[in-house]
Amino acid sequence: xxxxxxxxxxxxxxxxxxxxxxxxxxxxxxxxxxxxxxxxxxxxxxxxxxxxxxxxxxxxxxxxxxxxxxxxxxxxxxxxxxxxxxxxxxxxxxxxxxxxxxxxxxxxxxxxxxxxxxxxxxxxxxxxxxxxxxxxxxxxxxxxxxxxxxxxxxxxxxxxxxxxxxxxxxxxxxxxxxxxxxxxxxxxxxxxxxxxxxxxxxxxxxxxxxxxxxxxxxxxxxxxxxxxxxxxxxxxxxxxxxxxxxxxxxxxxxxxxxxxxxx
Numbered sequence: 691x692x693x694x695x696x697x698x699x700x701x702x703x704x705x706x707x708x709x710x711x712x713x714x715x716x717x718x719x720x721x722x723x724x725x726x727x728x729x730x731x732x733x734x735x736x737x738x739x740x741x742x743x744x745x746x747x748x749x750x751x752x753x754x755x756x757x758x759x760x761x762x763x764x765x766x767x768x769x770x771x772x773x774x775x776x777x778x779x780x781x782x783x784x785x786x787x788x789x790x791x792x793x794x795x796x797x798x799x800x801x802x803x804x805x806x807x808x809x810x811x812x813x814x815x816x817x818x819x820x821x822x823x824x825x826x827x828x829x830x831x832x833x834x835x836x837x838x839x840x841x842x843x844x845x846x847x848x849x850x851x852x853x854x855x856x857x858x859x860x861x862x863x864x865x866x867x868x869x870x871x872x873x874x875x876x877x878x879x880x881x882x883x884x885x886x887x888x889x890x891x892x893x894x895x896x897x898x899x900x901x902x903x904x905x906x907x908x909x910x911x912x913x914x915x916x917x918x919x920x921x922x923x924x925x926x927x928x929x930x931x932x933x934x935x936x937x938x939x940x941x942x943x944x945x946x947x948x949x950x951x952x953x
Contacts, residue, residue: 713753721754721907730923740925755907763889770827774834782842796832812900822901841873883945886938
């Protein structure tokens, strides 16, 4: 039964990816094709998910927004992950003053909720998706730094690391070619689980007006735009929100599966 559920889950992911990649090609409409005569059309044959105030197709905009949101989230995870892992591993391996300095910086960031830090940084940098990505990256790297440091502290006490030191390998070779290989699984699981929270963070910043611009298809921005019509045209916000919930669900389940595979 579990195997069947896994197969169904991966089939679901496969079709979701196909939808994001090829959906606009099949429907042959642009995400910003506006026609006021079709303003706030309910879901139907012409507009499967309805249309927004400007007559734009919600389905197409949701699909294009999915590409934007997922790619932006992946970039935040990649950049903050690399930055945090490198500094965390170096700190854990070296110890001493470097370790104290890094942990002090991490504690400063962790003194405030991550979203508050991201909102503050995005507010300073100004609106736009790129600045929202930078803000979330700067507020997120401490997660990977602390995890990598903790895992490296355990690994460096093992016999194989002592043997590698005596063999004449440099600290960098030991850290990145040996220790990293042994802690990569827990880092990958964390990145997968963290994907959902970063995606919601990006959508949240766009919803607040300090992320993606209103003209740029992005789930949070679309949900925010739909607030104005929530009573008479709820589909404007509902379907982008549904995409967010579905994507968060997928990455949470995927992360749990990877986590279970490590045990």
